[in-house]
Amino acid sequence: MTPPSYPHRHLLGIEPLEPAHIQAVLDTADALREVLDRPIKKVPALRGKTVVNLFYEPSTRTRASFEVAEKVLSADSLSISTATSSVQKGETLLDTAKNLEAMNPDMIVIRHSASGAPHFLARHCRSAIVNAGDGAHEHPTQALLDALTLRQKKGRLEGLRVAIVGDLMHSRVARSNVWLLTRMGARVVLCAPPTLMPPGIETLAPVTFDIDEAVEGADAIMMLRLQQERMTGGYFPTVREYHKHFGLTEQRVKRARRDVLILHPGPMNRGVEIASEVADGPYSVILDQVTNGVAVRMAVLYLLLGGTEAA
Amino acid sequence: MPPAYRERQELMDAERLSRTLARMAHEILERHPDVRGTVLVGVRTRGVPLARRLAARLREATGVEPPVGALDITLYRDDLTTVGPQPVLKGTDIPTSIDGRTVVLVDDVLFTGRTVRAALDELIDFGRPARIELAVLVDRGHRELPIHADYAGRTLTTTREEVVQVLLEEDDGQDRVVLLERTAGTAPRTRTPSRARGGGAPAKRRRRR
Numbered sequence: 119m120t121p122p123s124y125p126h127r128h129l130l131g132i133e134p135l136e137p138a139h140i141q142a143v144l145d146t147a148d149a150l151r152e153v154l155d156r157p158i159k160k161v162p163a164l165r166g167k168t169v170v171n172l173f174y175e176p177s178t179r180t181r182a183s184f185e186v187a188e189k190v191l192s193a194d195s196l197s198i199s200t201a202t203s204s205v206q207k208g209e210t211l212l213d214t215a216k217n218l219e220a221m222n223p224d225m226i227v228i229r230h231s232a233s234g235a236p237h238f239l240a241r242h243c244r245s246a247i248v249n250a251g252d253g254a255h256e257h258p259t260q261a262l263l264d265a266l267t268l269r270q271k272k273g274r275l276e277g278l279r280v281a282i283v284g285d286l287m288h289s290r291v292a293r294s295n296v297w298l299l300t301r302m303g304a305r306v307v308l309c310a311p312p313t314l315m316p317p318g319i320e321t322l323a324p325v326t327f328d329i330d331e332a333v334e335g336a337d338a339i340m341m342l343r344l345q346q347e348r349m350t351g352g353y354f355p356t357v358r359e360y361h362k363h364f365g366l367t368e369q370r371v372k373r374a375r376r377d378v379l380i381l382h383p384g385p386m387n388r389g390v391e392i393a394s395e396v397a398d399g400p401y402s403v404i405l406d407q408v409t410n411g412v413a414v415r416m417a418v419l420y421l422l423l424g425g426t427e428a429a
Numbered sequence: 430m431p432p433a434y435r436e437r438q439e440l441m442d443a444e445r446l447s448r449t450l451a452r453m454a455h456e457i458l459e460r461h462p463d464v465r466g467t468v469l470v471g472v473r474t475r476g477v478p479l480a481r482r483l484a485a486r487l488r489e490a491t492g493v494e495p496p497v498g499a500l501d502i503t504l505y506r507d508d509l510t511t512v513g514p515q516p517v518l519k520g521t522d523i524p525t526s527i528d529g530r531t532v533v534l535v536d537d538v539l540f541t542g543r544t545v546r547a548a549l550d551e552l553i554d555f556g557r558p559a560r561i562e563l564a565v566l567v568d569r570g571h572r573e574l575p576i577h578a579d580y581a582g583r584t585l586t587t588t589r590e591e592v593v594q595v596l597l598e599e600d601d602g603q604d605r606v607v608l609l610e611r612t613a614g615t616a617p618r619t620r621t622p623s624r625a626r627g628g629g630a631p632a633k634r635r636r637r638r
Contacts, residue, residue, distance in 0.1 A: 122515055149501070149518035158554040163504040191504075420504075425515035 124421040128247040130236050131256035132297040140298060144266050146417035147410070153190055154412060164193035167224040167423050171197040172214070173250070174205070174230040179384050179408060180250050180259070184227050187415035193423070196223075211235060212242060219243050224423055228252075246422045254290050260383050261294035263414040265302065267407050268338055271379055276303035281332040281374075283364065284342025284391050286310040286319060287353075291383045292342055296322045307332050311364055313353040329364050330373060338379040341366050341392045357390050366392045371401060379403050434592060434609040440567070440583065443604035449582040450479070453564055454486035456580050461531055464491050466559075468527055470498040472536040472548050473519050478599035479566060480535040498523040500534075505547035521551070528556040533580075537595040539565040542576035567606060569593050 123142035126134070153161055169188045173181055181197060188195035198218075200206070205214060215226065225246040228236050233253030240247045251257040269275055280299055286292050286308060296319075299306050306323040308315075309332035315325060326332050333339050344360065354360045371378065380392075380402045388394045397404060441449065461467050464487050471480030477499045488494035501521045503509070509516070534548055545563060552561060564580035569587045585608075587593065592609040596602075 123517065124515065146515075146518055149520035152520060152522065153504075156555060160554070161504040162550070163509060420518070421515050424509055 122421075122425065127422070128236070128240050128249075129258055129418055129422065130240060130247065130249050132258045132261050132294045132301070133256065135298075135301070137301055140262070140265070140302060143262055143414065143417050143421065144269060146421060147262070147266050147413040150416045150420065151410075151413040153416070154409070159190050160192055161190065162192045163420060164188075164191040164423050167193040168222065169193050169195050169225045169227060169419070169423075170218055170223045170245075171195065171227045171250075172200075172218070172229070173198065174200045174211075174228070174235075175251065177229060177250070179411065180229065180257075183408070183411040184248075184250065184415050186412050187419055190412070191416055191419055193224075193419065211238065215239050215243050219245060225419070248418060248422070251290055254288050254293070256294045256297075257290040257383075258294050259411070259414055259418060260291045261298040262418070263407055263411040264291075264295055264340065264381055264383070265298055266410045266414055267381065267403055268304075268379065270406070270410070271403060272337060275299065278304040278337040279307070279335060280304050280338045280340060281307045281309060281336045282340045282342065283309040283329055283332055283366065285314050285344050286342065287314040287316050288345040289342050293322075295340065307336075309364070311354055311360070313351075329366075329370060333366075333370055333374045336374040336378055338381060339366060339371070339374060340381045340383075341386075342383070343385065343387055344390055357387075361390055361393075365390065366396050368393060368395055368399070371396055371399075381407060384408070433611055435612050436607050437591070437610040438608040439605065440585070440593070440608055441604075441606035446566075446582075446604045446606060449566065450482055451486055453580050453582055454483050454490065457483065457533060457564065458487060458490055460562075460579075464493045464495050467495045467531045467533060468498060468523075468525060468558075469495055469533050469535055470500050470523065470527075470548075470552065472534060472544060473499055473501045475595055475597055475600060476500075476534075476536040478597050479537060480533075483533075483535060483564070496525045498525070500548055500551060502544060502547040502551055505551045507543060507547065523555050526556055527552070527558045529559050532558040532561045533564050534561060535564045537566045537597075538593050539563070539568045539576075539578050539581070540571055540593075542572045542574040545576050546574050566595060567593050 124139050153159060171181055171184050185195050185197060223245050226239060227248045227250050228239060229250040230252050233255035235252050236247050236249040249256060249258055265275060268278060272278060282292050282295060296306055300323060308319060308323050308325045309329050312327055378401050380396060382392060382404050386392055386397055388397060469480040469484050471477035480497050484494050484497045499522045501519045503516045503518055532552060562579040565578045566582040568578050568581040568584045571589055590611055594607050594609055596605045598604050
């Protein structure tokens with residue numbers, strides 16, 4: 119019997135994955151994407167499986183995307199947003215998870231503000247665990263859908279020059295993307311103001327404080343949101359100053375390759391990290407990312423829950 | 430060939446396979462003289478090259494080639510959570526509307542009928558064909574569901590433990606159909622594989638037919 123293409127029980131991050139495993143997720147997502155174009159967008163593959171989406175932080179895209187993916191595969195889907203749950207009464211993460219587990223879900227998809235929360239659950243729960251974003255650590259499904267989008271448009275990941283620009287300090291998306299892209303042979307350049315550049319990140323990829331230098335000749339530019347809700351110190355004088363020095367304007371896009379792709383994980387602060395004309399312009403693949411997000415999450419669900427129970 | 434099996438009999442060589450497909454194409458044409466109203470849908474993997482070959486022969490005979498689609502039934506299997514780790518997905522591609530048309534499902538071997546059941550369920554999710562017919566290269570008996578072939582290249586009596594292996598130029602580098610039997614001294618599995626994949630390709634999971 120051939121070994122499973124994705125041998126892990128969980129998806130906790132990109133860091134532990136080998137290129138072959140990443141490839142398996144991307145190839146499966148490609149095969150599943152056509153289901154979203156069918157007149158009846160449902161296949162019975164995960165009939166009778168239950169998935170709990172446990173979101174401790176707000177989310178539009180990620181949560182809706184997981185829900186659609188779950189329903190298309192005929193799994194039963196249940197979403198809990200902690201703002202309206204007993205977490206408000208002081209219930210701990212472990213108690214919440216254990217109580218949910220007593221109802222026998224097959225998988226828990228978790229987004230949490232503490233890095234390592236999904237790993238904690240994986241140690242204490244029987245269900246398969248998927249990380250939908252943990253603190254500033256990782257957001258693996260985002261990196262996978264970004265990679266799928268790049269591969270779709272460019273035909274490959276190897277050798278692509280990708281600039282990741284923005285609030286790297288608070289970005290789990292950036293970290294997951296750096297792991298994935300470098301592992302698959304792309305060349306990554308990181309750019310942020312010095313106050314938002316995490317110390318030590320230069321060990322993962324080359325860094326620059328100059329956005330013009332970062333986007334020069336780039337195949338793809340990934341813009342990250344200023345995460346003002348996580349900022350407790352004075353990182354820059356004003357939002358307008360940030361846009362002037364680090365915002366992606368039409369002028370700056372011209373420095374990249376003529377067939378450059380513009381990505382953004384969303385939600386966007388229009389006029390801050392990215393100009394509206396660029397977000398809505400001909401190089402933007404931001405909405406393709408969202409569609410691919412559903413396909414990628416379908417692939418993750420299928421690879422973790424389809425087939426026999428992993429040992 | 431998988432290690433526990435040996436060839437007992439050659440059922441078709443390349444020439445016989447070609448003549449059988451020619452006959453099947455004419456049978457389809459006889460029943461459906463208006464080729465424009467038909468769609469051939471091959472069940473992955475080997476049903477797809479067979480569907481293409483039948484379509485080519487229909488074009489030779491009439492000047493019109495029916496559309497050909499490919500169906501991956503993996504997501505509709507009734508044994509998905511018991512066959513082993515996630516089966517590899519190859520994707521489904523139905524390039525045209527099937528509403529009101531005659532769909533001819535094409536597969537290499539008809540055995541228990543479970544693959545065809547999954548294919549029917551998936552096909553119905555794409556639309557409402559006027560009718561669905563089944564064309565198979567080999568019908569080897571042992572049906573577990575009320576399913577029959579409308580067009581069969583060859584009908585055989587086999588034992589459950591035997592394996593009918595179809596090799597095609599497109600996937601295996603040669604055209605042959607062989608009957609395999611278990612070599613003496615090997616213990617039978619509790620689930621009989623319906624056919625093995627040979628020709629030097631790595632052993633994949635067995636599919637019930």
